[in-house]
Amino acid sequence: MKVVCVGGGPGSLYLAILLKLQGRGRDITVYEKNHAGSTYGWGVTYWPDFLTRLAAHDEVTARAIEEHSVRWSDGVAHVRDRITTHHGDEGFAIGRHRLLEILAKRADSLGVDVRFGRPAPQLHAELEGDVIVAGDGARSTLRDQHAQHFGTRTGLGHNRFIWLGTTRVFHSFTFAFVETGHGWVWCYAYGFDGTHSTCIVECSPETWAGLGLDVRERADALKLLESLFADVLRGHPLIGRTDTDGPSQWQQFRTVTNRVWSRGNLVLLGDAAHTTHYSIGAGTTLAMQDAMALARALREPDPLPAALVRYERERRRELLPLQSAARHSANWYENLTRYIHLEPHQMFTLLGQRHSPLLPHVPPQLYYRVDRAVEHTQALRSMKRWLGPRVARMLQNK
CATH class of the missing domain: 3.30.9.20 (D-Amino Acid Oxidase; Chain A, domain 2)
Known part of the structure; x- marks a missing residue:
C-alpha cells in the first residue's frame, strides 16, 4: 500500500508511524511545505488518558513525548486583584516544535519518507498513492478542491x-x-x-x-x-509569532465541519475534517486520535471505501461529546459578563463547568449552589451526568 500524507502536522506524522509499524514494507510519504523546525504555535496540552492511548499504539513515541512534557496539577484564576486556586486538575503540555521533532524522528527511523520544505503537488489528481490523506489543516487545499462533495462548512467565532x-x-x-x-x-x-x-x-x-x-x-x-x-x-x-505579516495576528476561531470525510482514495484528517475550539485544549490530541482510528481501519482487509467509512463513523461518534463541550466552552467566554461578577471561587467553579449544556439556561448563582450540592450526593451526580447530554440534544433539535 502506498500512502501520501499532505501536511506534516502531528496527525499526519503519527499516522505515518502507525502505518509503518503495521508493515515496514508500506510506502509512506509525508509532504510538509515548511522546513523542519519551523512551526507556528507554542505549547500544546494533553491529559493523562492520552498518554495511555499513545503507549498502547507505540511505546517509543509515548515515552519520548512524556519525557519532554511538563505537568501541572493546579488551576489558578486571577480576577482583578483576587486569586483562586483549584487543586487536582492534572494535565500535560509539550512544545509544538518538540512534539513535531519527536514524531518526525520516529517516522524517519521507521523508513517514512518525510519531505520537509517540499509542497505537495497542488491537485489531488497529481498525487499518486493508494490513499491520499489531507492533513493540511483547517484551510486544507486538497479538501477545498472538492468542497461541494465534502459539504465543507466554515463558521467564525465571535471573540x-x-x-x-x-x-x-x-x-x-x-x-x-x-x-x-x-x-x-x-x-x-x-x-x-x-x-x-x-x-x-x-x-x-x-x-x-x-x-x-x-x-x-x-x-x-x-x-x-x-x-x-x-x-x-x-x-x-x-x-509574538514572526512567520506572518500584519499588525498583530488576531484571529476569530474557525469552526470547520464536513458532511463526509472521504472521496475515492482521498480522506480528511485532523483540522481538515473538523476543528474544536482551543479553549478545551484538544486539537492536537484529536488529530492524533484520528490517526489511530484511520490506521486501524486501513489495517483491515476490507475494500478502501468501507475502511474509510468505518474510520469516519468511529471518529464522529467519539468527537460528538467533545465538540459539544467545545461549543459550550466558547459560548461561556463569549458571555463572560454573565459570570465575571460572581465571587471568584464561584466564577472559577462555573469556569470549570463551562462545558455543561445546562449552564446557559440556569441563573449562575443558582447553578453554583446546585452544583455544590450535587457534588456531595452520588445519586445527584449520576443524574447530572445522565441529564446533561439529553438536554444538549433537546436544545440542538429546537
Missing part, C-alpha cells in the same frame, strides 16, 4: 484571540481576567518546556476595537497587553 508566548514559566494552568475601560480581556497561560509558556489572549470584538488592537502595530499591541497583564507576567515579555 478575537491571539496565540503568544512568554518567558514567564507558569507551573499551573493559569487564567487571568482584567477589566479595562472598554470591557474585559483575559488570557490562558501554561508552561510547556521549562523556559517558556503559551499565553492565549482573548476578548470581545468591542473590547478589541476599543483598545485599538485592530489597528496597533505588533510591538505596540504586545506592550499594551504586557501592561494589562503585568501582575501575572511579573515583568516578563510577551512574544
Whole structure:
C-alpha cells in the first residue's frame, strides 16, 4: 500500500508511524511545505488518558513525548486583584516544535519518507498513492478542491484571540481576567518546556476595537497587553509569532465541519475534517486520535471505501461529546459578563463547568449552589451526568 500524507502536522506524522509499524514494507510519504523546525504555535496540552492511548499504539513515541512534557496539577484564576486556586486538575503540555521533532524522528527511523520544505503537488489528481490523506489543516487545499462533495462548512467565532508566548514559566494552568475601560480581556497561560509558556489572549470584538488592537502595530499591541497583564507576567515579555505579516495576528476561531470525510482514495484528517475550539485544549490530541482510528481501519482487509467509512463513523461518534463541550466552552467566554461578577471561587467553579449544556439556561448563582450540592450526593451526580447530554440534544433539535 502506498500512502501520501499532505501536511506534516502531528496527525499526519503519527499516522505515518502507525502505518509503518503495521508493515515496514508500506510506502509512506509525508509532504510538509515548511522546513523542519519551523512551526507556528507554542505549547500544546494533553491529559493523562492520552498518554495511555499513545503507549498502547507505540511505546517509543509515548515515552519520548512524556519525557519532554511538563505537568501541572493546579488551576489558578486571577480576577482583578483576587486569586483562586483549584487543586487536582492534572494535565500535560509539550512544545509544538518538540512534539513535531519527536514524531518526525520516529517516522524517519521507521523508513517514512518525510519531505520537509517540499509542497505537495497542488491537485489531488497529481498525487499518486493508494490513499491520499489531507492533513493540511483547517484551510486544507486538497479538501477545498472538492468542497461541494465534502459539504465543507466554515463558521467564525465571535471573540478575537491571539496565540503568544512568554518567558514567564507558569507551573499551573493559569487564567487571568482584567477589566479595562472598554470591557474585559483575559488570557490562558501554561508552561510547556521549562523556559517558556503559551499565553492565549482573548476578548470581545468591542473590547478589541476599543483598545485599538485592530489597528496597533505588533510591538505596540504586545506592550499594551504586557501592561494589562503585568501582575501575572511579573515583568516578563510577551512574544509574538514572526512567520506572518500584519499588525498583530488576531484571529476569530474557525469552526470547520464536513458532511463526509472521504472521496475515492482521498480522506480528511485532523483540522481538515473538523476543528474544536482551543479553549478545551484538544486539537492536537484529536488529530492524533484520528490517526489511530484511520490506521486501524486501513489495517483491515476490507475494500478502501468501507475502511474509510468505518474510520469516519468511529471518529464522529467519539468527537460528538467533545465538540459539544467545545461549543459550550466558547459560548461561556463569549458571555463572560454573565459570570465575571460572581465571587471568584464561584466564577472559577462555573469556569470549570463551562462545558455543561445546562449552564446557559440556569441563573449562575443558582447553578453554583446546585452544583455544590450535587457534588456531595452520588445519586445527584449520576443524574447530572445522565441529564446533561439529553438536554444538549433537546436544545440542538429546537
